[in-house]
Amino acid sequence: MFARAALFCIALMAAAVSIAFVTTPRAHTDAELAYTLCAGRTENAYRLSLPPTPEEELLLAAGSTAWQRRQLTDEDRTVLTRLTHERCGEHPARDRPEVRAALNLAVLVGGGVVLYATAPYRQILLRRLLRLRPTPATGPDAGYRPDLAAAVYRQAADAGVTLSGVWLDAGDYTQNALAFGHWRRRHIELASGMADLFDEDPDTFAVIVRHELGHIRNRDVDVTFAVTALWGAFVVLVAAVLGYSLSGRAAWESGLRDLGYRLLVLGCLVIAARNTYLHAREFHADAYAAAGPGGTRGRTARASLDRFLLLLAGERSTRAAPRRGTPSAAASEPAPSPRTAPEEPPDPEDEGPVWPFATHPPLARRRAVLADPARADEPTAWEAALIGCVAMFTLTLLMSHSFDVMLYRLHTGDLELGELTTLRPVYAWLALPLLLPAGTVLGRGVWACVVAAAGRRSALVTARLAGLAGGLWAGLALGALLLPPDSERAGWPGVLTAMWWRGSPGSTGIGLAATAALTVALTGLLAVACRTLGPRRWTASLMGGYGTLVTAAWFPSALPAWADPYLYTFVLALPLGAGALALAKRDRRPAPVTAPPPAAAPPAAADTRREPAAPAGSRRRTALAHAVTLATVLAALAAAGRLLAGAPTGSLLVLTETLGLLLYVLSLVGAVLARHRAELGQRLHTGAACLMAAALLLTVDSLFSGAVTPLAVLLVPGLAGGVIVAGRTTADQLHGLRIRNRAPATAPARARGRRH
Numbered sequence: 001m002f003a004r005a006a007l008f009c010i011a012l013m014a015a016a017v018s019i020a021f022v023t024t025p026r027a028h029t030d031a032e033l034a035y036t037l038c039a040g041r042t043e044n045a046y047r048l049s050l051p052p053t054p055e056e057e058l059l060l061a062a063g064s065t066a067w068q069r070r071q072l073t074d075e076d077r078t079v080l081t082r083l084t085h086e087r088c089g090e091h092p093a094r095d096r097p098e099v100r101a102a103l104n105l106a107v108l109v110g111g112g113v114v115l116y117a118t119a120p121y122r123q124i125l126l127r128r129l130l131r132l133r134p135t136p137a138t139g140p141d142a143g144y145r146p147d148l149a150a151a152v153y154r155q156a157a158d159a160g161v162t163l164s165g166v167w168l169d170a171g172d173y174t175q176n177a178l179a180f181g182h183w184r185r186r187h188i189e190l191a192s193g194m195a196d197l198f199d200e201d202p203d204t205f206a207v208i209v210r211h212e213l214g215h216i217r218n219r220d221v222d223v224t225f226a227v228t229a230l231w232g233a234f235v236v237l238v239a240a241v242l243g244y245s246l247s248g249r250a251a252w253e254s255g256l257r258d259l260g261y262r263l264l265v266l267g268c269l270v271i272a273a274r275n276t277y278l279h280a281r282e283f284h285a286d287a288y289a290a291a292g293p294g295g296t297r298g299r300t301a302r303a304s305l306d307r308f309l310l311l312l313a314g315e316r317s318t319r320a321a322p323r324r325g326t327p328s329a330a331a332s333e334p335a336p337s338p339r340t341a342p343e344e345p346p347d348p349e350d351e352g353p354v355w356p357f358a359t360h361p362p363l364a365r366r367r368a369v370l371a372d373p374a375r376a377d378e379p380t381a382w383e384a385a386l387i388g389c390v391a392m393f394t395l396t397l398l399m400s401h402s403f404d405v406m407l408y409r410l411h412t413g414d415l416e417l418g419e420l421t422t423l424r425p426v427y428a429w430l431a432l433p434l435l436l437p438a439g440t441v442l443g444r445g446v447w448a449c450v451v452a453a454a455g456r457r458s459a460l461v462t463a464r465l466a467g468l469a470g471g472l473w474a475g476l477a478l479g480a481l482l483l484p485p486d487s488e489r490a491g492w493p494g495v496l497t498a499m500w501w502r503g504s505p506g507s508t509g510i511g512l513a514a515t516a517a518l519t520v521a522l523t524g525l526l527a528v529a530c531r532t533l534g535p536r537r538w539t540a541s542l543m544g545g546y547g548t549l550v551t552a553a554w555f556p557s558a559l560p561a562w563a564d565p566y567l568y569t570f571v572l573a574l575p576l577g578a579g580a581l582a583l584a585k586r587d588r589r590p591a592p593v594t595a596p597p598p599a600a601a602p603p604a605a606a607d608t609r610r611e612p613a614a615p616a617g618s619r620r621r622t623a624l625a626h627a628v629t630l631a632t633v634l635a636a637l638a639a640a641g642r643l644l645a646g647a648p649t650g651s652l653l654v655l656t657e658t659l660g661l662l663l664y665v666l667s668l669v670g671a672v673l674a675r676h677r678a679e680l681g682q683r684l685h686t687g688a689a690c691l692m693a694a695a696l697l698l699t700v701d702s703l704f705s706g707a708v709t710p711l712a713v714l715l716v717p718g719l720a721g722g723v724i725v726a727g728r729t730t731a732d733q734l735h736g737l738r739i740r741n742r743a744p745a746t747a748p749a750r751a752r753g754r755r756h
Contacts, residue, residue: 003444003544004277005223007387007437008270011394012234014434015263016108018397019241020100021404022256029251031092038088046080047072098408104237111233112226119225120164120181129167129189144168145195151202152188152209158293159213163188168195179212179221186216203304207289210301214288220281227274231267238263262482266393273386276379279361283369283376290370306370309363377448378464381471384445388475388516391438391551393482395431399498402427428498428558435551435558442472443523443547444540450527451535465524473516478659480508498555509641519550522575529578533585546574622733628726629668636665660694663687664727671731672738680735688724695720 072080123129132149149166156163165187172191181187188209198205215221238260244250245257292301361369369375402425409415449468453461480496501511526546530539553571556564639658667687674680695716 001219001223001277001281003437003440004273005227007390007434007441008227008274009230010434010437011266011270011390012230013105013108014394014398015266016104016234016237017101018401019237019259019263020097020104021401022250022252022259023100023241023244024095024097024251026249026251028092028095032095035088035092039084042084042087043080046076046083050076094411097404108230108233108237111236112230115229115232116182116226119229120185120187123180123187123189124167127169127189128171129169132166132168132190134166145198148190148195148198151198151205152190155206155209156188156213159210159217161186161213161216166190168192175208177208177212179215180225181216181221182225183222186221188212201304203300204308207301207304207308211285211289211305214285215281217288218281218284220285224274224278224281231271231274234270235264235267238267262393265482266390269386269390269393273383273390275359276383276386278359279365280377282361282366283373286366286370287373287376302370306367309367309370372452374454375452377444378452379445379449379468381467384442384468384471385475385478387438387441388472389479389482390475391434392476392479394479395434396480396482398430398434399426399428402430405430426498426557428555431555432552432558435554436548439548439551440544441547442519442551443543443545446520446523446547447527447530447540447543450524450531454531461524461528465520469516469520472520473513476512476516477509480512498557500554500556515554519547522550522571523547525579526575529575529582532582533578546571622729625726625729628723629730632661632723632727633665633668636661657694657698660690660697664691664694664723668727668731672734674735680731684728684731687727691720691724 130144132144132152133146134150134153135146145168148168152166153163162184164181164185167187167189169189169191173193174191175193175197176191177194178189179186180189194205194208197208241263242257242260245253245260250256286305290302290305403423405427406415406420406425410417446465446468449464450461453464496508496511499511499515501514523543523546527543530542549567549571552558553567556567559567640662664687667683667690671680671683671687674683699716
């Protein structure tokens with residue numbers, strides 16, 4: 001939790017510092033340029049006014065028409081300095097980007113502290129919350145439902161949590177609660193529907209409140225609101241930078257504006273990564289609520305929480321729009337009470353859409369983690385991709401300012417001119433403050449993934465680790481592409497050549513894929529070995545430290561030269577040695593006693609039914625849809641190849657268009673691999689949104705370039721719509737074929753009375 005928060009905060013701070021190097025005022029550059037030109041003219045005129053030396057007289061005698069005195073005495077330099085001062089004025093002060101960096105950092109941190117400190121008060125004022133006091137039910141000072149507040153305070157005392165207030169949102173009629181506040185000032189907000197729940201089902205009310213108290217006890221509220229406050233201050237800072245770039249006062253307007261756009265993308269990535277972290281905190285809060293009072297897992301608390309999750313699922317299915325234009329029978333029925341909630345899990349197709357970056361996980365996954373708490377910290381491929389993207393984008397941004405750091409070192413005397421070996425240095429040590437928390441998150445995430453798959457098939461562990469490696473690779477590649485090599489101040493070539501594989505832009509895809517695969521493979525091998533040898537309390541900390549060392553090995557030049565062999569020896573020897581010990585321990589185990597195989601079931605009768613043949617027109621339309629989908633997939637693969645080969649990506653709009661096409665193809669693949677129809681539809685909707693957004697951005701880019709006609713404005717979204725329809729047809733058929741091949745032939749079809 002704290003490693004993720006440190007990663008996000010360091011990324012935002014590093015981006016705020018990098019802004020300072022491209023915010024030089026135009027007035028300063030104009031004054032410096034004017035002084036340089038004036039001083040040059042003055043020096044040339046003064047040199048020409050000096051009498052020629054004997055060597056220069058020989059040049060004149062030889063017929064040379066252009067000459068200039070090259071050597072000046074100390075007396076001449078004194079006179080030249082006086083003339084320059086008289087004609088050109090004082091030399092402009094040196095630009096101080098380090099001062100602006102400190103100011104940007106102070107504004108970011110100060111704004112984050114202000115937003116963090118005022119968060120609970122803004123919550124109370126904006127939502128018009130009413131304070132609930134645990135006063136007696138009778139008397140002149142009796143407030144609204146003092147028994148409600150008294151119950152919450154009593155539960156907080158049992159949990160060892162100090163509350164600063166209990167509040168009621170009278171405008172929210174749902175049965176919901178919310179924990180908010182900051183350090184040492186925590187509050188609980190109750191929706192007005194919680195009052196009815198307290199009267200009808202006190203056990204469920206207690207479980208919901210205990211869930212929110214779990215957020216406070218686990219310090220989720222403190223960390224989440226701190227990261228959110230810093231992110232809000234960062235967005236305000238980037239908005240101010242964009243406004244400054246449009247004011248005409250910046251020296252590099254286009255570069256500053258382009259950097260501002262990319263930093264907004266970084267802000268979106270950080271908030272999306274934060275949302276994926278919020279899923280894990282919900283799981284831990286559910287586990288705390290299900291444990292019941294006293295810290296022991298009680299059946300009553302767990303049953304009440306599971307019943308409440310079923311109730312939420314039922315309400316979602318009731319509120320869901322009916323399909324195929326047929327009114328749903330459940331739409332006119334009242335929501336079931338907690339006492340009468342269905343005991344069977346809801347139909348997965350009635351869960352409603354679940355967005356990948358929602359702040360709360362799907363209800364089905366919450367119930368699954370509630371039954372298997374080991375899966376609470378298990379990361380997803382989305383989370384690995386976001387962490388890799390944030391880390392690579394930020395360290396590329398930091399290392400692109402190595403030249404500015406070199407100038408600062410020259411100015412402060414830390415670096416002498418004789419020590420310079422190149423005018424384009426790459427300081428890989430700038431990436432260490434960001435790589436260390438990123439490695440800790442990856443190491444602990446791989447450990448949680450292995451623990452969650454313990455006792456199951458080894459193929460499941462391999463598949464989950466492969467998903468993490470793929471997500472990490474995609475995130476690293478996208479993070480590197482967000483600063484293209486043809487950018488004015490980009491550091492892509494320097495970043496790649498500083499990595500362990502000494503890469504170049506042409507081998508970006510292979511190098512980053514090898515980096516992600518080796519990182520997850522070595523960390524996963526150590527995690528599996530530790531699991532086999534027997535986990536200890538410090539195993540998670542060991543995995544976090546090892547992940548830090550692995551990410552530090554990405555950039556060998558970030559550490560002293562003498563440390564490289566020791567680092568790589570330890571990184572390779574630790575998982576290999578632990579794996580050898582785990583194999584030796586497994587070989588010493590006694591062979592398990594195998595039970596006799598069960599009797600073979602009689603063969604089922606062959607199903608001779610045939611589906612009616614589709615008409616010729618329908619077959620032609622389906623074939624056309626498959627052809628369009630195949631062409632789209634090939635175009636996406638070609639675009640991905642160009643990006644990974646290091647081809648210039650152009651503007652940020654062009655990169656976003658390409659990524660939209662790639663995300664659409666990935667959504668099609670995910671739709672084909674979906675478990676049920678609702679998940680298929682959700683992924684198809686997500687892919688359609690990505691492709692349509694890419695088409696609209698292409699239209700906007702064409703309008704800006706001036707090479708577009710009104711027909712093209714209508715044609716591009718229309719073509720995108722046709723591609724979406726074709727992709728839906730292909731995904732539907734492939735998904736149905738996969739489901740039919742996987743399902744047994746004798747499995748009875750489940751009746752769906754709610755479908756018409």
